[in-house]
Amino acid sequence: SKDAMTPAVAFYNSSMGEALHRRKAIRSDLRQAIDDGHLELHYQPKVEMQTGLITGMEALVRWQHPKRGRISPMEFIPVAEQSGLILPLGTWVLQEGCRQAQAWSAAGLGDLRVAINMSPVQVLCQDVVGIVAQTLEDTGLPPNLLEIEITEGVLMQEETKAMQRLRAMRDLGVHLAIDDFGTGYSSLSYLKKMPVSCLKIDQSFVRGLMENEEDARLSRVIIGMAHDFGLEVVAEGIETLEHADFLRHEGCDLGQGYYFAKPLEHQAFERLLASPPPW
Ligand code: C2E
Ligand code: CA
Numbered sequence: 281s282k283d284a285m286t287p288a289v290a291f292y293n294s295s296m297g298e299a300l301h302r303r304k305a306i307r308s309d310l311r312q313a314i315d316d317g318h319l320e321l322h323y324q325p326k327v328e329m330q331t332g333l334i335t336g337m338e339a340l341v342r343w344q345h346p347k348r349g350r351i352s353p354m355e356f357i358p359v360a361e362q363s364g365l366i367l368p369l370g371t372w373v374l375q376e377g378c379r380q381a382q383a384w385s386a387a388g389l390g391d392l393r394v395a396i397n398m399s400p401v402q403v404l405c406q407d408v409v410g411i412v413a414q415t416l417e418d419t420g421l422p423p424n425l426l427e428i429e430i431t432e433g434v435l436m437q438e439e440t441k442a443m444q445r446l447r448a449m450r451d452l453g454v455h456l457a458i459d460d461f462g463t464g465y466s467s468l469s470y471l472k473k474m475p476v477s478c479l480k481i482d483q484s485f486v487r488g489l490m491e492n493e494e495d496a497r498l499s500r501v502i503i504g505m506a507h508d509f510g511l512e513v514v515a516e517g518i519e520t521l522e523h524a525d526f527l528r529h530e531g532c533d534l535g536q537g538y539y540f541a542k543p544l545e546h547q548a549f550e551r552l553l554a555s556p557p558p559w
């Protein structure tokens with residue numbers, strides 16, 4: 281009946297209205313944030329499971345909004361993708377991450393490989409190969425110290441074009457990794473085609489390792505399969521010693537997660553590099 285519907289409709293309207301308003305505000309403020317330097321990168325170490333050494337780090341973008349406080353990339357990256365702002369944002373992340381990795385290398389803190397997340401939009405809607413080549417030239421970072429993390433979604437729209445560009449990036453000497461591996465639905469055929477050197481096991485599988493036999497099996501299978509294909513495997517979302525022990529025992533090459541360290545601002549990451557690791 282009409283009466284019964286009213287509250288649901290009213291609820292729908294106001295929450296949708298608020299969500300829409302917030303998205304609009306985020307979209308208009310993000311442009312400003314990029315220009316005003318309100319974005320920042322945090323770095324999460326990637327740790328070699330056998331030795332405990334830090335071999336690289338994933339750069340993760342952070343936005344401290346002057347009025348709204350910290351906004352999660354889970355919220356603003358999709359908005360940036362839909363509005364096209366992901367192009368200038370992504371270029372900034374790439375340049376800043378490469379600049380920082382080169383600075384740490386030059387300071388003698390180690391030849392660490394920096395991993396940058398790249399949206400499918402960045403791959404498809406601009407001269408991404410030119411941008412990566414120019415960034416390497418501008419920052420002086422050796423290509424093998426850059427890794428680009430992409431999801432399988434990159435092949436969903438214009439597969440041929442995407443594949444050409446991924447190959448061209450690989451030919452620059454840059455490493456490519458498939459992020460969130462196992463959550464897409466064409467993982468296996470993509471594995472054969474994509475010019476990648478690394479798989480990242482999605483954190484949803486790692487989280488269930490100890491409680492869920494299926495997640496343990498899946499992780500084991502992904503590690504074995506990656507190695508059969510000659511690929512390196514990274515497990516993300518390692519939160520406990522038990523996770524780390526399990527994955528090390530299964531031969532996982534690298535690990536990343538709160539057990540080792542949360543994403544850190546650059547000074548904290550430098551302190552971590554300078555001191556013996558606590559794990
Ligand atoms: P992602 O690429 O899968 O990044 C991993 C996310 O897991 C990060 O969240 C990281 O902080 C979080 N994480 C790491 N270790 C643990 C752990 O042990 N436990 C748990 N529960 N979480 C852990 P974050 O920084 O909020 O980023 C979320 C997503 O936003 C990223 O997922 C990525 O898809 C996107 N993103 C972040 N920075 C960028 C960027 O610069 N460019 C693009 N295109 N996307 C980005
Ligand atoms: Ca990632």
Ligand code: CA
Binds near residue numbers: 459460480483
């Ligand atoms: Ca991931």
Ligand code: CA
Binds near residue numbers: 460
């Ligand atoms: Ca993810």
